[in-house]
Amino acid sequence: MTLGIVMLCHTALDRAAQVARHWAVAGCPVVLHVDAKVPAAEFGQLQTALADLTKIRFSRRFACEWGTWSLVEASQIAATAMLSEFPEVRHVYLTSGSCLPLRPVAELRAYLDSHPRTDFIESVMAGDVGWTVGGLDLERFTLRFPFSWRRQRKLFDAYVTVQRKLGIRRRIPAGITPHLGSQWWCLTRQSLSAVLESPDRAKYDDYFKRVWIPDESYFQTLIRLVSAKLESRSLTLAKFDVQGRPHIFYDDHRQLLRRSECFVARKIWPHAEGLYDSFLAQTPPRDVQPDPNPTGIDRLFSAAKDRRLAGRTGLYMQSRFPHASHGGDTCAAPYSVLAGFSALFENFADWLSRTSATKVHGHLFAPDRVEFAGNETVYAGGLSDNARHRDYNPRSFLTSLIWNTRGEHQSFQFAPADAQPIASFIAQDPNARVSLISGAFLVPLFQSNRNFGEIRAEAARLQKIEGEFLSLLRGPKTRARVRIWTLAEFIESPMAALQSLVSDIAPRSEMRVTEVPKLVDLQGFDQFLQNLRNQGMQLTLLGDLSAESGNAPRDQQPNRPYVVR
Amino acid sequence: MKLDHAFAIGELPTKERNWPAMWRAYRQRTRRRHLLLRAIRHRRELTPVANRTGAIRKTDILCLMTVRNEALRLPHFLDHHRRLGVDHFLVIDNDSSDGTDLLLRDEVDVSVWRTAASYKASRFGMDWLTWLQIRHAHGHWCLTLDADEILIYPYWETRDLRALTDRLDQLGREAFGALTVDMYPAGPVSASGFRQGDDPLQSLDWFDGGNYSVQVQPKLRNLWIQGGARGRVFFSDEPRKAPTLNKIPLVRWSRRYAYLNSTHSLLPARLNEVYDVTGGESLSGVLLHTKFLPTITERSLEERQRGEHFANGAQYAAYYERLMNNPTLHCRTSTRFRGWRQMEAMGLMSRGGWL
Incomplete structure (x- = not known):
């Protein structure tokens, strides 16, 4: 019984290699998906760097773009490879190339062993979430999004407005209730394979291909159909700023990360030498293993958000001069x-x-x-x-x-x-x-x-x-x-x-x-x-x-x- | 209230998109191209002393400066900004006679040009810098400083310029603002013993914490911040003439950009909007200004004689006079420098939403 790691990588491949090695050395099989946009030479270097490890596989490569189906496709392919190549794997953990394990792998394994049937995936009813940027939550499932939000923002916005005005809606397939959540999950073999081998998968895939940011909703929605025991939270500590960009952790966050007792954090600045050195050092598991507790971090992040958005009243200075x-x-x-x-x-x-x-x-x-x-x-x-x-x-x-x-x-x-x-x-x-x-x-x-x-x-x-x-x-x-x-x-x-x-x-x-x-x-x-x-x-x-x-x-x-x- | 010169607090109007605004934009475009042409014309005044620009890689962070007789400050300046992660320094030596050129020539990450031409006629060195920027800085994050400025910003001790510029890239920002803060000693300026290579902040460890006048200039919508120790001591009677303290030293450069007035403002004008207008705070830093080392008295004498430093030198005669007389800037309400967190808490810089 073991834990398998799926890693989606697109930049800082040297860091990804370092983390992959860390997992593999601790006995976890790793399947890496490397963005097809990464040049062949860099990919080759990554393969060479990890060549000595037997528990590492590379899955078929897709060109990934943020907010599109390609990310789900990459996770599906890599997860399928994980399940078929490593039959001993019981939990599959989806991570990114800029994730960093914060606690000894043995502690994570022990934690999962004590929850052998549990799927850890944040999955919130789409109408209820308050955190979606741009106010799109349920509409992600009912509108069409042919334009890139990053590159064609005006067209994107205009097309959304037009659809709203005309009342055009897509039909949500029968039997599913839209759920949203962090894209970084940890699922059991049973649940994951039930999603991937579902007889209706082709139908669902067709539908989700046109949903906006499907990587935050595909597994989060479908898992509800198959999971025996679901904990709606992510084991990965991932924070987003007001514009929906991931917060980055630096060397000076070491104490903060350690105190959070989370298992994995995202996203780590690739040059944060100190974080990689200290968290990838082989440390033995502790006797007392606390549950993850990110409240301290949550508080800090909401204070930072406040500073960015509301600022300090009555202060007029070089980067605050309000209307x-x-x-x-x-x-x-x-x-x-x-x-x-x-x-x-x-x-x-x-x-x-x-x-x-x-x-x-x-x-x-x-x-x-x-x-x-x-x-x-x-x-x-x-x-x-x-x-x-x-x-x-x-x-x-x-x-x-x-x-x-x-x-x-x-x-x-x-x-x-x-x-x-x-x-x-x-x-x-x-x-x-x-x-x-x-x-x-x-x-x-x-x-x-x-x-x-x-x-x-x-x-x-x-x-x-x-x-x-x-x-x-x-x-x-x-x-x-x-x-x-x-x-x-x-x-x-x-x-x-x-x-x-x-x-x-x-x-x-x-x-x-x-x-x-x-x-x-x-x-x-x-x-x-x-x-x-x-x-x-x-x-x-x-x-x-x-x-x-x-x-x-x-x-x-x-x-x-x-x-x- | 009507300030004839600018938008005061509470008066910043929303941006307009009308004919006058378009006309102004067109005029600014002409102005910018004129500045670029000037820079190209002035390029012949620069003679390479040590040109190592071939070693600049695509993602390098550059630091550009014009110096004159800065042998005293440069060792610490280079140390500090190297530590921040500057990959290559491009320095114009304006006819130094104190060994500045010798000091720079052998540094492997420094390229040096020499010129004996007039500082004033080159828009206080800006034409030369603009030329180097056209030639070498395109696409780079580019820091433009004076030798007596030390850049600090939130978390600078643990996050280098690469982290900062990655953050700015992530936010989609092309420019980073910093407030110049005059640092001064506890006693008269000549009293501190400063030797080459010392950290100037050892002796210049006091500053003015909250006497800054902030307004926005209407045409370029750049901030205009004045005050600080110089404003308080030397320009109390003529506050309008007090030195401008806001700068935009760090820019993801394009060869089409040009600094307009020192590094206080630049064209295109959108780059000047380094401040938040919706009540929030955006990320900003501080330039610790180490002008008030003991050498200030003799330097002021020389600067006054050369008359190369202000457009209208005569106006500033009294200022130089007082600088030469070994002034004390420290006062009862001065603040002792304890680091960036202190300055951030006082509101001189802001971490914005950076955590």
Whole structure:
């Protein structure tokens, strides 16, 4: 009772020879199918290299093309040769020239001996599989595919579309249910010969000749008719990337492959010297022989797929620069944009930083320099505080800052006096948390020691800018989370607003705001506003401030609005 | 926001297929053929010193470069890229006087040409390189580097260029992008003791991890990345002039291709799209830039005097001035180099879906 290996080879024949020798020396008969496209000289070399081994045969050669019937034909011929030439063979294992046995052959034999009647072949109902590339699963069996997917992709796609539109379908032969699965199987003599010697074989062959990628469905479907005991999984570890190309294993995968405890892996890079050396070394079988367990590898591969397809959100670099519609309009993590707070409170950034235990910057977009937290001149990742540098590409500046500090919530002050080009990006960034007190920009003007004419002009300018920012935030494209208070509303109940701000920044902390930032002295602010109005300015963003504060003069109760309960 | 010069983050439009686009494609074709003609005209400036190109086999990976007085860096450069699997180096020696030619002449896998002609007039060496590419690189994977660039990419220690290019072939990609990262010492640039043959990364082991400005140039749709240590220290006031850092050093070459502007971009323009636009990441590498060895100060003096390095040398007077004054590039937020996995995690390069 033994195991026979069928190898389908088309490139790297020296590696195929090495692996074939490994199997043969361990006592497994090997039948090699070499692609007819391989030049005669190379084939001759392979034959010579294996000439000293008695258990090696070469089957009739077909020219194989990916996704076509020729691959099934090659497996049929080679498997038939195996069954007739080596009557002692009980399990036939189909492998490729770039497969590598990962465990001692004796362990595989022992495993098969403990499952003497079992066919190991992945065989999944065609409608149920989720992994087919291009979305063709059941349609592989019902459409016609006269064009090569690799060489005539447009014709291939067009012909599929036409057939779908016209509703043309092939009839699936009675009695079979389409199944799909990995093409690398290990079948018992009984099952395999039942498939190959079936009285209906000519009928099935005719049908499968026009199925797309029949090597993933011929045996997988027909085995269901004959198998006594079937385990729907492949003993070969074979992984595919998002485009359906086989993943390749390199020297640095040695530990990974070893830990997987799989018997055979595909596909091995032909120059992976280390893998061939270590896995083809003759090692004795171990006492404890674990079952194959590729979950670790599965996890890694799905992470790699994710990296390739989804990438890292908020990273803009040399090989990732997405369209806005594909996540090209966001930073890596949530961040807070605080407008108006630093005008109303003294040392607001310090206070917020202490209260929320996060980084709070000053005005990152201040016109003269970048006000990083702690007054740094160069910040995370080497970001310069130079305003020109920032203004050259403000989006890169902001996305870099948030990327460089991921894991640590960032907040910064933003005011109408700051460089505004970043505003549209902030407004449409779903990671932005904008909290804005409209009209607060008037407070620094009120405190400033400038001529009133200048103040009047500046107030008008800033009001216009803030108005634009507000309409941006209220616009249809805005995806930032926005909270807006008028100055009047805010002064009405500042504690609630501050509390919501803090819990927004540090959501997990149960912190209640106890320490209160100091409101700037607003004595005389009413008169200041009245003066602006008297100069002909219409104050539109303040809310209903004057009426209320007129009733309760601020000089008597300077700290009234935010009493801590 | 409107950047007048390029597509900013979030503004990359979808590719158009209309008359203006076709006209632009036609203009680029004319431009490319003009560049190829230039290269053919400049071929006479090259005199072979050691021509071993007969030994190049069909599947060899080539490395092309123009050098001038690089005897200090070359031994390590050759070691590193040999280890990566470069089969043959094709080097143009632009009038070196420090023994560079002697050093290269006897290497069995190096072919050397010499020229005393103007670097600037040859499009900063690109005309010469293009000629060698037409002549020898057709069909090969071809690495075009400067002597102060060290290519690394995901898994480079265990997977050589053959593995990388097989992977690119498998993905159907013809070009591979790499970001230039300025490497610098912990103190002033002249402080490190560097001798010929040393690994420059022993002393230049710091870099800027996250201050790169990224945008896309509309015409060729190539990336335009600036920043890094040079951007931060020398070009903070004029960031637009800061050196371009994105390169496309590895290309499966065709004799019809031509680099346009150093190796930052090339024609045909489709080769410039080494970045993913659908949110995913594609495979990319890093060129560790070893410009800031102690010799930088004297070199800058010489370069400024020769005026062969920038189209408009006068603009860069201040830059050279500061380079000559033994600057310190290291700052509080510099990052110490620990290998490709670190740079991959920081997002300076990406393994894409390569596992």
